[in-house]
Amino acid sequence: MDPSRIWTRVHPLQWLLIVLLLAYPGPASDFFTFQIGAYSLILGTIALSLMMLGGLGGMVSLAQLTVAGLAAYLVAIFGENSVGVLGLGWPWWVTCLVAVFIAAVFSAFVGAISVRTEGIYTIMITLAIAVAFFFLVRQNYVVFNGWTGFAGIEPPTLFGVYWRDPAPFYYLSLAVAAFFYWAVVYCSRSPFGLALQAIRDNPRRMHALGFNVAAHRVTAYFLAGIIAGTAGVLLAWFNGRISPGSVGVDVAIDILVIAVIGGMRHPVGPFAGAVVFVLLQNFAIDLIDRERFNTVIGLVFFLVVLFSPDGLLGIWSELRSRFQQSRQSRFHSRGSSGGSKTFDSVGASQSSH
Amino acid sequence: MVGARTDALSKLQGAGRYALELEAVSRHFGALVALADINLTLESGERRAVLGSNGAGKTTLFNAITGDFPPTAGRIRLFGEDVTELPGHERIRRGLRRTYQISLLFDGLTVIDNVYLACRGIGRGRFSLRRPSDADPAMESAENLVSVVHLDDVRDQPVANLSHGQQRQLEIALALAGAPRLVLFDEPAAGLSPAERAELIEILQSMPEHIGYIIIEHDMDVALRVAQSVTMMHNGRVFKEGTPEEIENDPEVQQLYLGSAHG
Numbered sequence A: 001m002d003p004s005r006i007w008t009r010v011h012p013l014q015w016l017l018i019v020l021l022l023a024y025p026g027p028a029s030d031f032f033t034f035q036i037g038a039y040s041l042i043l044g045t046i047a048l049s050l051m052m053l054g055g056l057g058g059m060v061s062l063a064q065l066t067v068a069g070l071a072a073y074l075v076a077i078f079g080e081n082s083v084g085v086l087g088l089g090w091p092w093w094v095t096c097l098v099a100v101f102i103a104a105v106f107s108a109f110v111g112a113i114s115v116r117t118e119g120i121y122t123i124m125i126t127l128a129i130a131v132a133f134f135f136l137v138r139q140n141y142v143v144f145n146g147w148t149g150f151a152g153i154e155p156p157t158l159f160g161v162y163w164r165d166p167a168p169f170y171y172l173s174l175a176v177a178a179f180f181y182w183a184v185v186y187c188s189r190s191p192f193g194l195a196l197q198a199i200r201d202n203p204r205r206m207h208a209l210g211f212n213v214a215a216h217r218v219t220a221y222f223l224a225g226i227i228a229g230t231a232g233v234l235l236a237w238f239n240g241r242i243s244p245g246s247v248g249v250d251v252a253i254d255i256l257v258i259a260v261i262g263g264m265r266h267p268v269g270p271f272a273g274a275v276v277f278v279l280l281q282n283f284a285i286d287l288i289d290r291e292r293f294n295t296v297i298g299l300v301f302f303l304v305v306l307f308s309p310d311g312l313l314g315i316w317s318e319l320r321s322r323f324q325q326s327r328q329s330r331f332h333s334r335g336s337s338g339g340s341k342t343f344d345s346v347g348a349s350q351s352s353h
Numbered sequence B: 001m002v003g004a005r006t007d008a009l010s011k012l013q014g015a016g017r018y019a020l021e022l023e024a025v026s027r028h029f030g031a032l033v034a035l036a037d038i039n040l041t042l043e044s045g046e047r048r049a050v051l052g053s054n055g056a057g058k059t060t061l062f063n064a065i066t067g068d069f070p071p072t073a074g075r076i077r078l079f080g081e082d083v084t085e086l087p088g089h090e091r092i093r094r095g096l097r098r099t100y101q102i103s104l105l106f107d108g109l110t111v112i113d114n115v116y117l118a119c120r121g122i123g124r125g126r127f128s129l130r131r132p133s134d135a136d137p138a139m140e141s142a143e144n145l146v147s148v149v150h151l152d153d154v155r156d157q158p159v160a161n162l163s164h165g166q167q168r169q170l171e172i173a174l175a176l177a178g179a180p181r182l183v184l185f186d187e188p189a190a191g192l193s194p195a196e197r198a199e200l201i202e203i204l205q206s207m208p209e210h211i212g213y214i215i216i217e218h219d220m221d222v223a224l225r226v227a228q229s230v231t232m233m234h235n236g237r238v239f240k241e242g243t244p245e246e247i248e249n250d251p252e253v254q255q256l257y258l259g260s261a262h263g
Ligand SMILES: Nc1ncnc2c1ncn2[C@@H]1O[C@H](COP(=O)(O)OP(=O)(O)OP(=O)(O)O)[C@@H](O)[C@H]1O
Pocket: B029, B032, B033, B034, B052, B053, B054, B055, B056, B057, B058, B059, B060, B061, B101
């Protein structure tokens, strides 16, 4: 395919998306800016860390929310909170750096434990870790303040801006999400990113090429931990509080649901999934009563898995290739090279201008 | 001082002499003895064919050498160094390569990315998060290798789109990446057309002289054209060793081969 054609074909849409994302808080109400917009971006970023492990590395971890939750707890513990337990009052940036770093190390630890497992066993081991963490924070009062958890977590006031106001917080979340989105797209074409995808396809062959597969997997968990941990800091600021309920197994599974609904082939998937998820979470009430939210999301999950294993991304590329085919056949009947856009071809298109 | 020096020197010379030494190597799968007490030495640059009927243990021998399935007993020395306890990827970094009987490729990646990774696997910067620049030497050697195995036309195709023959070619490219010193080819010619076979023989014959290899090959004609020595395996044991002529004319071998061909 001629790269310049990808340029002209993809970019107007991407530009449109960028403009829409930047302009969104203008027309949107505070509720839509904060509860829908910012929250989708945070959940999308956590799901992005899962996409990186699962989509690129073939390791589906259910502990990514736990990593984010740990970072959120650490923000309350090292920074300030209003419950009178710990709250060491460190400067906000030290708190954030240390929280994210410890979360990433924890994530690497999860990786080290599950590195020799495959498929369903990885899911089970990481699920066990998520459950263990939930019970730990619920029962431990000295460090995690047990059942109640922490409240009164505040982002810093910087440059005269109170960062928990809807628009500033939205832009903060957008910046974090956009950065990690770009990082995943960029790094997927780096030696490490390619190696990760190759390990997904065939770990045994990677050994036979001189790669230390286990070390690559653990490193991937560490990097995914940086993404999830940073999102966890935002989550703590978003809620202003963190408690066992935020790191429960149900929420951990929500992250998986988001990634699967959106699609794990490309970093855009988790964000698409998060938007759908958050909208359903907020408005399923209007469709049917509140108790039925899980039924609705379960149904959406089921339909997506049934009809498009690649999630919304799969549906999107399917529609696009149909549209292109009908357009192409009108001009001349030259065979197109498939049209379904894989992650690699997207990455390649980014690198070739 | 002097003693240490001659010691190191003789070690160096030893390292120059043998590419591979197997000492009483065995491999069991449960009760099944797939390899029994294999002794085998291969000089540097030597090219050896391994023959044997189905289930003789040829692939298992390769798996033991590369560490895919480490031996249950015995020692393995690679270029004079005992690698018995080393993980597979460390053996590869010492110059060992292999191809697989059933292609093991990265289906989701393109041909060039497959080869690029192979070139990157033995170099520095495996963990680099920066995209390769145009001047990346690994990318250059990857381009070269893609040409060597005649895959330029499908350079940017995902591996899943390749024909069987092309996948076999790619298998070989992956094994030739970096600076191999000893390559294990597991039935590289299986399923190839006569034209592709001829190409394969050409590639093998044009390999630099210092690179030794072991090739498992059922087709005697191919094996005898690319090998200086032959090891016959049977039931997990070395059955005969010798020059191609010796093996071809050995009555026991003939009996075994004809016997199994008819049986
Ligand atoms: N991973 C394994 N687990 C159990 N048994 C195995 C395994 N690998 C090989 N074997 C057994 O070991 C014996 C030798 O197999 P091997 O694959 O080495 O034979 P081969 O000489 O390569 O035969 P072929 O010509 O069919 O490739 C066979 O009986 C096989 O079933």
